[in-house]
Amino acid sequence: MGDEKAVPFSVLCSMYNWMAKSKSSSKKRSKFRKFLDNYCKSPSDYFNSIRLILPSLDRERGSYGLKESVLATCLIDALGISRESEDAVRLINWRKGGAKTGVNVGNFALVASEVLQRRQSLSSGGLTILELNVLLDRLSATENRAEKTGVLAELIKKTNAQEMKWIVMIILKDLKLGTSEKSIFHEFHPDAEDLFNVTCDLKLVCEKLRDRSKRHKRQDIEIGKAVRPQLALRISDAAAAWKKLHGKEVVVECKFDGDRIQIHKSGAEIHFFSRNFLDHPEYEHAMSNIIKENILVDRCILDGEMLVWDTSTNRFAEFGSNQEIAKDAKQGFDSDRQIWSDVAFDILYVGDTSVIHQSLKERHELLRKVVKPSKGRLEILVPNGGLNAHRPPGEPCWSLIAYNVEEVQKFFNETIENRDEGIVLKDLGSKWEPSDRNGKWLKLKPDYIRAGSDLDVAQFLVGLAERSVPNIYPRRFISFCRVGTGLSDDELDALVTKLKPYFRKNEYPKRTPSFYEVTNNSKERPEVWIESPEKSIILSITSDIRTIRSEAFAAPYCLRFPRIDRVRYDKPWHECLDVQSFVDLVHSSNGN
Numbered sequence: 001m002g003d004e005k006a007v008p009f010s011v012l013c014s015m016y017n018w019m020a021k022s023k024s025s026s027k028k029r030s031k032f033r034k035f036l037d038n039y040c041k042s043p044s045d046y047f048n049s050i051r052l053i054l055p056s057l058d059r060e061r062g063s064y065g066l067k068e069s070v071l072a073t074c075l076i077d078a079l080g081i082s083r084e085s086e087d088a089v090r091l092i093n094w095r096k097g098g099a100k101t102g103v104n105v106g107n108f109a110l111v112a113s114e115v116l117q118r119r120q121s122l123s124s125g126g127l128t129i130l131e132l133n134v135l136l137d138r139l140s141a142t143e144n145r146a147e148k149t150g151v152l153a154e155l156i157k158k159t160n161a162q163e164m165k166w167i168v169m170i171i172l173k174d175l176k177l178g179t180s181e182k183s184i185f186h187e188f189h190p191d192a193e194d195l196f197n198v199t200c201d202l203k204l205v206c207e208k209l210r211d212r213s214k215r216h217k218r219q220d221i222e223i224g225k226a227v228r229p230q231l232a233l234r235i236s237d238a239a240a241a242w243k244k245l246h247g248k249e250v251v252v253e254c255k256f257d258g259d260r261i262q263i264h265k266s267g268a269e270i271h272f273f274s275r276n277f278l279d280h281p282e283y284e285h286a287m288s289n290i291i292k293e294n295i296l297v298d299r300c301i302l303d304g305e306m307l308v309w310d311t312s313t314n315r316f317a318e319f320g321s322n323q324e325i326a327k328d329a330k331q332g333f334d335s336d337r338q339i340w341s342d343v344a345f346d347i348l349y350v351g352d353t354s355v356i357h358q359s360l361k362e363r364h365e366l367l368r369k370v371v372k373p374s375k376g377r378l379e380i381l382v383p384n385g386g387l388n389a390h391r392p393p394g395e396p397c398w399s400l401i402a403y404n405v406e407e408v409q410k411f412f413n414e415t416i417e418n419r420d421e422g423i424v425l426k427d428l429g430s431k432w433e434p435s436d437r438n439g440k441w442l443k444l445k446p447d448y449i450r451a452g453s454d455l456d457v458a459q460f461l462v463g464l465a466e467r468s469v470p471n472i473y474p475r476r477f478i479s480f481c482r483v484g485t486g487l488s489d490d491e492l493d494a495l496v497t498k499l500k501p502y503f504r505k506n507e508y509p510k511r512t513p514s515f516y517e518v519t520n521n522s523k524e525r526p527e528v529w530i531e532s533p534e535k536s537i538i539l540s541i542t543s544d545i546r547t548i549r550s551e552a553f554a555a556p557y558c559l560r561f562p563r564i565d566r567v568r569y570d571k572p573w574h575e576c577l578d579v580q581s582f583v584d585l586v587h588s589s590n591g592n
């Protein structure tokens, strides 16, 4: 024992199984402690094991590029089974079941282990923790799907279905052990969480804190090491937010809808760290000159949101553009019309000093001193200045100091009308704390989404009519969004009862009725079809006014946060909205 090369992965699997089954968090922790004491001796043992227990925090390996759907195809190929076989369909359709609906539907790892069980032996394949890490390194290092499949085939050879199930969960970076990362860290070392929060470096934490009895001096943030961001607490309405921040000096800001990015600048060296602690060099080409010219100090860390600026409209581009530009940037294209733009709303480090302990008000002053804003490229979000000075005439400002709840409500209403995602309220006297979500920042968004599991109870794939000839009943309908919320349970019951006699089973991948058009995206195919459009019912839908370009649905745009407003039993089926009218609506609301 203790020779890490020899520690079988099956030992870790027994610990996973035990932890997942046990309800008591102290028992989970003591099992983890026993594992550490018995099997981790050398410095690298700790990291090699803990990265397999907290896979979402392991940035050494980056991303595997394997979300469930791609992983399904790679596993099917690695197992050498036909993509049309029942098991392959089950894996592809893991969310809703294949021909036979199994009990594990909705849990990819369980569906995978069901499929694997029929093909792998019961006894452990003898894979060691070290071998697994080497293979996972290979899996993340290649972008080539065939090579990924090869690594998975090797893993399958060296494991049984139980072990492989856990490996699938490691790849998906969620082990569902029912224990928080906080308690894992705490059991490992009392200072582990703090050190991780300011370094985002699991390897370093494992190396520095191996000895539980030696306390570590609290470490501050450093340039060049990602720090876990300060977060916002969700709050239901303006009144509740105001109450929570009672007596504080409050700034309200627009909640921009881009990517949270920390810019670390040290001389000519610049890093762009995202929420998952990864460095994003793709911003470098577009942003480094601006940063060098407009940041007036040699060393600093800015916290902000990376957005896309549309030079033709002189506005931030609509939600979704980030992903599109990122794709283009990867392919080497450079769009002149749409460019990256950073909105810095905070500053964490200046010169050789961390400033997170200063108040937000003081940090705003530092932001003003350190950054020379450049329109549409590098902006600062501070009250009475910065980005506010660049707002288009007649449009609401982006941040202001609020003196009463009415002002917060008004600001919220304006940002929503202006198609922003919501607002963030901040205590101007507060310091910036890594990974904190205790209410120094509050986020308020239009509450379109009914939380909880009832979201999946009934969802409808809705379509738009395609009218080839005016005044003739439409013959084709194209999918454009999925909607499940908005109706009371009784209203929903009534609707389902009415439609139920006309439900026809969807047998993926074939047999989409000829009058419906959907994409091949398996997630966006219904479990049942309505037998024919005449039997269907019109739903009136409200949504966030922004629309998104759609790939998942057949229509060119889909809705954000759709919600059923009313069931229109009164309207005949053929009077439903058609594609052209919808597209016109989108264009007119976008001001085109």
Ligand code: ATP
Pocket (backbone or CB within 6 Å): 229, 230, 231, 232, 233, 253, 254, 255, 256, 257, 258, 259, 260, 305, 345, 381, 424, 443
């Ligand atoms: P959400 O999905 O609501 O963005 P989240 O979990 O990603 O939630 P939260 O901490 O809950 O993140 O919300 C804060 C996020 O909002 C930040 O991570 C940042 O990306 C974004 N954001 C946009 N504008 C601001 C702003 N003015 N101040 C702080 N955060 C902002």
